[in-house]
Amino acid sequence: MNPTLTVLGGAAAWPNPAQGCSSYLIEADDTALLLDCGPDTLSTLRTHIDYHHVDAVVLSHWHSDHILDIVPYRYGLVYGPGTLEAPIPLWIPPGITGRLEALAASLIDPEDDPREFWTSVFDLREYGPESRITVGQLEARFGWTQHYVPCLATRIEHRNSGRVVAYSADAGLVEPLVDLFQNADLAIVEATLDDHGDTPRESRGHLTPEDAGRLARMAGVGTLLVTHLWSERDPVTVIERVNTEFDGPVIVATEGMTIDV
Ligand SMILES: [Zn+2]
Ligand SMILES: [Zn+2]
Secondary structure (H helix, E strand, O other): OOEEEEEEEOOOOOOOOOOOOOOOEEEEOOOEEOOOOOOHHHHHHHHHHHHHHHHEOOOOOHHHHHHHHEEEEEEEHHHOOOOOOOOEEEEEEEOHHHHHHHHHHHOOOOOOOOOHHOOOOOOEEEEEOOOOOOEEEEEEEEEEOOOOOOOEEEEEEOOOOOOOOEOOOOOOOOOOHOOOOOOOOOEEEOOOOOOOOOOOHOOOOOOHHHHHHHHHHHHOOEEEEEEOOOOOOHHHHHHHHHHHHOOOOEOOOOOOOOOEO
């Protein structure tokens, strides 16, 4: 069986009506990998699978729209019914462990241990662009994006089928992503901005629909899923703009959609 990708949320900085922020579930065989855990996405995860049965979580960067549902996820795993067989590996960018502990410290009693807040249900592991993560038959590797904070894009290959999903996370430039996205069967690419205005290339932190299309074309991807979009953006116009650069199939992310990779 080929893997599937389910969009748990594809909104930009805050939730759209009936759509949470960034979170994507990749399933293959009996394995489930969660990419990002943005606000208002845990409820969609729960309509799709038992949240105890996620095999790993990978957070791309420390921005609230990609991480905040990890807090209620932790509370569900601790206090909800059901049993967690083992802590779920939670992969975070380098240097972020202290930020996670500070977030926990702001929520708990001063005498409680902020690290234990997380490690009771998650196995905290930092990763970087040199890391290789294997989850069942899924193998992930990474590359830095240009963003406002350190941010990692992900390429995931399913060993059995050879199918590949690539995820831009948040990114301001196309070129650093082309290698990681090479020949991906499904490319999940943000297209947040309407235009770059006067922002110079070296200061850009997000892509436009044309940028997303250009990445898809340069990397020779199969299907392009555009995401991280404001609800005020017209999906038809977004696709038309992507198509000026990329003539392959284009899908605009909507919450709960499942795509065969
Ligand atoms: Zn961001
Ligand atoms: Zn974002």
